[in-house]
Amino acid sequence: MFRNHIKIAWRSLNKQPFFTFLNIFGLTIGMAGGLLISLYIYDELSYDKMFPDAEQIYRLNADIKFGGAENKVAVVPAPMADVLVNDFPQVEATTRFRTIGSTLLKKSGTIRNVKLTGTTYADPSFLDFFGIDLLLGDKATVLKDPNMVVLTKSAAEKFFSIDEAVGQTLIFDSGDTFTVSAVIDDLPRNSLLSDYTLFIAMAGYADAKIPNWGTHNYNTFVKLSPLSESADFEEGLPYIVDTYVLTWAQTVFPGMTKEQFDASGNYIRYSTIPLTDIHLHSHRKGEMNANNSIQNIYILSFIALFLIVLASVNFMNLSTAGSLKRAKEVGIRKTLGSNRSTLIGQFLTESGLISFASLLAALGLTLLLMPYFNDLSNKQLSIPFLEPYFWLTIIVATVILGLLSGSYPAFFLSRFAPIKVLSGSGSSAVGGGKLRNGLVVFQFAISVFLIVATLVVYGQLQFIQQKDLGYKKEQVLILNDVYALGAKSNLLKKK
Amino acid sequence: MITIKDLVKSFRTEEVETLALNKVNLKVEAGEFVAIMGPSGCGKSTLLNIIGMLDNPTEGSYNFASNEVAGLRENQRTQLRKGNLGFVFQSFNLIDELTVFENVELPLIYLKMEKAERREKVMQVLERMKIAHREKHFPHQLSGGQQQRVAIARAVVTKPKLILADEPTGNLDSKNGLQVMNLLTELNQEGTTIVMVTHSEHDSHFAHRVVNLFDGQIVTESQNRAMGAEV
Ligand SMILES: Nc1ncnc2c1ncn2[C@@H]1O[C@H](COP(=O)(O)OP(=O)(O)OP(=O)(O)O)[C@@H](O)[C@H]1O
Ligand SMILES: [Mg+2]
Numbered sequence: 001m002f003r004n005h006i007k008i009a010w011r012s013l014n015k016q017p018f019f020t021f022l023n024i025f026g027l028t029i030g031m032a033g034g035l036l037i038s039l040y041i042y043d044e045l046s047y048d049k050m051f052p053d054a055e056q057i058y059r060l061n062a063d064i065k066f067g068g069a070e071n072k073v074a075v076v077p078a079p080m081a082d083v084l085v086n087d088f089p090q091v092e093a094t095t096r097f098r099t100i101g102s103t104l105l106k107k108s109g110t111i112r113n114v115k116l117t118g119t120t121y122a123d124p125s126f127l128d129f130f131g132i133d134l135l136l137g138d139k140a141t142v143l144k145d146p147n148m149v150v151l152t153k154s155a156a157e158k159f160f161s162i163d164e165a166v167g168q169t170l171i172f173d174s175g176d177t178f179t180v181s182a183v184i185d186d187l188p189r190n191s192l193l194s195d196y197t198l199f200i201a202m203a204g205y206a207d208a209k210i211p212n213w214g215t216h217n218y219n220t221f222v223k224l225s226p227l228s229e230s231a232d233f234e235e236g237l238p239y240i241v242d243t244y245v246l247t248w249a250q251t252v253f254p255g256m257t258k259e260q261f262d263a264s265g266n267y268i269r270y271s272t273i274p275l276t277d278i279h280l281h282s283h284r285k286g287e288m289n290a291n292n293s294i295q296n297i298y299i300l301s302f303i304a305l306f307l308i309v310l311a312s313v314n315f316m317n318l319s320t321a322g323s324l325k326r327a328k329e330v331g332i333r334k335t336l337g338s339n340r341s342t343l344i345g346q347f348l349t350e351s352g353l354i355s356f357a358s359l360l361a362a363l364g365l366t367l368l369l370m371p372y373f374n375d376l377s378n379k380q381l382s383i384p385f386l387e388p389y390f391w392l393t394i395i396v397a398t399v400i401l402g403l404l405s406g407s408y409p410a411f412f413l414s415r416f417a418p419i420k421v422l423s424g425s426g427s428s429a430v431g432g433g434k435l436r437n438g439l440v441v442f443q444f445a446i447s448v449f450l451i452v453a454t455l456v457v458y459g460q461l462q463f464i465q466q467k468d469l470g471y472k473k474e475q476v477l478i479l480n481d482v483y484a485l486g487a488k489s490n491l492l493k494k495k
Numbered sequence: 496m497i498t499i500k501d502l503v504k505s506f507r508t509e510e511v512e513t514l515a516l517n518k519v520n521l522k523v524e525a526g527e528f529v530a531i532m533g534p535s536g537c538g539k540s541t542l543l544n545i546i547g548m549l550d551n552p553t554e555g556s557y558n559f560a561s562n563e564v565a566g567l568r569e570n571q572r573t574q575l576r577k578g579n580l581g582f583v584f585q586s587f588n589l590i591d592e593l594t595v596f597e598n599v600e601l602p603l604i605y606l607k608m609e610k611a612e613r614r615e616k617v618m619q620v621l622e623r624m625k626i627a628h629r630e631k632h633f634p635h636q637l638s639g640g641q642q643q644r645v646a647i648a649r650a651v652v653t654k655p656k657l658i659l660a661d662e663p664t665g666n667l668d669s670k671n672g673l674q675v676m677n678l679l680t681e682l683n684q685e686g687t688t689i690v691m692v693t694h695s696e697h698d699s700h701f702a703h704r705v706v707n708l709f710d711g712q713i714v715t716e717s718q719n720r721a722m723g724a725e726v
Binding site: 004008011012015328329331332333334335336337338339340342417418419 | 544547549550569570573574576577578582588589590591592593601602604605606649
C-alpha cells in the first residue's frame with residue numbers, strides 16, 4: 001500500500017508542477033530560514049562549553065558605587081585572585097586577564113609594524129585553567145618570565161612560519177622586546193576568548209603585583225572544586241570587602257571606618273557568574289567579548305518557529321485551495337472501497353514527499369545563503385553534515401513538519417462525501433472557504449510579527465556590538481581616574 | 496436482493512429543504528435489469544446513490560442482501576460495498592493520474608488481493624472489454640467510449656453482485672453507447688443484477704423493467720419493453 005501511495009503521490013505532484021513548486025518553494029524558504037536561525041542559536045548556546053571543567057568555572061563580578069557613579073563591571077582588583085586561592089578552600093585555581101586592546105609590533109629585524117587586536121596580559125595559569133594545549137613551546141616555562149608572550153597560530157603566522165616561532169623576538173611599538181614562549185591554536189570562535197591573539201606574561205606587568213583594591217581591571221576566573229556550591233562561595237565574598245578592601249581604603253582615606261563607608265551610600269559588592277552563562281546573561285562593563293542577550297535568543301527562536309509555521313500554513317492553504325481537483329479522486333476512491341484512513345495515508349505521503357523535497361532544497365539554499373548570513377551575524381557557521389545528531393534532528397523535524405502540514409489537507413480532503421463530488425456539481429461540494437480565509441489572516445498576522453521581531457533583534461544586535469566596542473578604554477580611564485589618581489584627576493582631565 | 500420501503504431523502508441547504516425522494520418503495524430481485532427513468536431533478540441519481548450506499552436515506556429502510564443499510568456509518572457502508580457493488584458513471588470518473596491498468600486494479604487493491612492475482616483479473620477483464628492493448632495509457636489518452644469501457648471493467652473486476660449505472664451512455668455517441676449497452680446486457684445475462692438510470696428511451700429497452708420517477712415518487716413501473724415507457 002505504501003509503495004502505491006508513493007507512486008500516486010509522485011504522479012499527482014508531477015501532474016500539478018506549478019502547485020508543487022509553490023508548495024516546495026514556500027516550505028524551502030521556511031526551512032532554510034529556520035535552519036539558519038537554529039544554527040545561529042545552537043552556536044550562541046554553545047558558548048564556552050568546550051572548555052573542560054566549564055561548569056566549575058565562574059567569573060568574578062563587581063558592583064561598585066563610589067562618588068555617585070554606579071558601575072557593574074566584569075573585572076575585579078588585581079590581588080583578588082591570590083586571596084581567593086589562599087582564603088577559600090573550595091577554590092581550586094584562578095586565572096586573570098588584563099585586556100589592553102590592540103598592539104602594534106614587529107618581528108625583530110623587520111621594519112613594518114603589524115597590528116594585533118585582542119592583546120591581554122595573562123597569568124600563565126590560563127592555559128591549564130582553560131585546558132588549552134600548546135602547539136609549540138614548553139609548558140613548564142610558558143609565560144613565567146616577564147617579556148614572554150604566547151601567540152595564537154594565526155597571529156604567529158603574521159610574523160614567522162609556525163615551526164620557528166618559539167624563541168623569536170617581537171618588538172612592540174613602545175620599544176619593549178618580547179620573546180615568543182609558545183604558540184597555541186586559534187581560540188574557539190564560540191568562546192569568550194575568541195578575539196584574543198596575543199597573551200603577554202602578567203609577570204612583566206607591575207600593576208598586577210600592587211595590592212591595590214581600588215582599581216578594577218582584571219577579568220578574574222575561579223575554578224571551584226566539583227563538590228562545592230557556587231552559592232556558598234558567593235556568600236563568602238563580602239568577607240573580602242570587609243577585610244582587604246576596607247584595609248586598603250583606609251590607606252587612601254585615613255581613618256575611614258566601615259560604618260562611615262557604608263553610611264556614605266557607597267558600596268562594593270562582589271558576585272560570580274558561571275562561565276557558560278556569560279555570553280547570554282552578562283552585560284557588564286569590561287566584558288572580554290561582545291555578548292548577546294538571552295532575549296534575542298528567545299525572539300529568534302520564535303522567529304524560527306513562526307517561519308516554519310508560516311510555511312506550513314501556506315502549505316495547508318495551497319493544498320486545500322487545490323482540493324477541488326482532488327475531491328473527484330477522493331470520491332472515486334471511496335466509491336471503490338477506500339476508507340478514510342487509507343486516503344489520509346495517501347495525502348500524508350504526499351505532504352511527506354513535499355517536505356523531504358523541501359528539506360533537500362532548503363539544505364541547498366542554506367549552503368548558498370550561509371556566507372551572507374555569516375557576514376550579517378559575524379559568525380562562521382556551517383551545516384554540520386558529519387554530525388549524526390544533526391541528521392536525526394532535521395529528519396525527525398521534517399517528518400513532523402510533513403505530518404503537521406499534511407494533516408489538515410488530509411483530514412479535510414478525506415472527508416468529502418463521494419456523491420457530492422461525483423454528481424458533478426463541482427465547487428459547491430468543496431467547502432472550507434471560511435477556514436481558509438482564517439488561515440490567510442493568520443498567515444498575514446505571523447508575517448507582520450516576523451518582520452517586526454526581525455527588526456527588533458537586528459537593532460539589538462547592532463546596539464550590543466557597537467556598545468561593547470566603546471567599553472574597554474572607557475572603563476580603564478574611569479576607574480584609574482577615580483581611585484588611583486585621587487586629587488590629580490583634574491589635572492589629567494585638562495590634558 | 497434490494498428491498499426499499501418508504502424511503503425518504505431530503506436535502507437541507509441554508510434556506511430550503513428539498514425533498515428529493517418521497518416515500519419510495521422498490522424491490523429488485525437478483526438477476527434483474529432495471530432502468531430508472533424520469534425528468535431531470537426527479538431524484539433518479541439520489542435513489543441510485545442510496546442503493547449504491549454512497550448516501551444515507553433520511554427515513555425509511557433499505558435492505559441489501561439481508562443487511563439493513565439505513566443508518567450505517569460511512570466506514571460500515573464502505574465495508575459492505577466493497578466487492579459487492581460496481582459503479583458506472585456518466586462522466587466515467589477514472590482517476591487521471593492512474594493508467595488504465597491501475598484504475599481497474601484499484602478495487603482489488605482495496606480488497607487486499609495479492610499482486611499476481613490482481614494482474615490476472617485485471618487483464619482478463621480488460622481483454623473482455625477489448626481495451627487490454629491500452630493498459631498502460633492514461634485516461635486522457637483514450638476516447639470517451641474507451642474510457643467508459645475501462646470504467647465498466649473497473650466496475651466488474653471484483654465480480655460484484657450488483658452494478659449501478661448512472662446514465663452510462665450519456666456522454667457517448669450512439670455506436671459507443673450501443674457497445675456499452677451490449678456489455679451491460681451480457682453481464683446481466685451472466686447473472687449480475689443491474690440498476691441503470693437513463694434518459695434514453697432506446698437504452699431503457701435493454702432492461703427487463705422500467706421504473707418511472709416523478710418528483711421523488713415512483714409513478715409507474717412497466718415490465719419489459721412491452722408497454723413502452725412514457726415520461
Ligand atoms: N447534495 C444535494 N444538496 C441539495 N439538493 C440536492 C442534492 N443532491 C440533489 N439535490 C436535489 O434533489 C433533487 C433530485 O436530484 P437528483 O440528482 O437525484 O436528480 P436526477 O433525477 O438525477 O436529475 P438528472 O436527470 O438531471 O440527473 C433535485 O432537486 C436536486 O436539486
Ligand atoms: Mg442524475
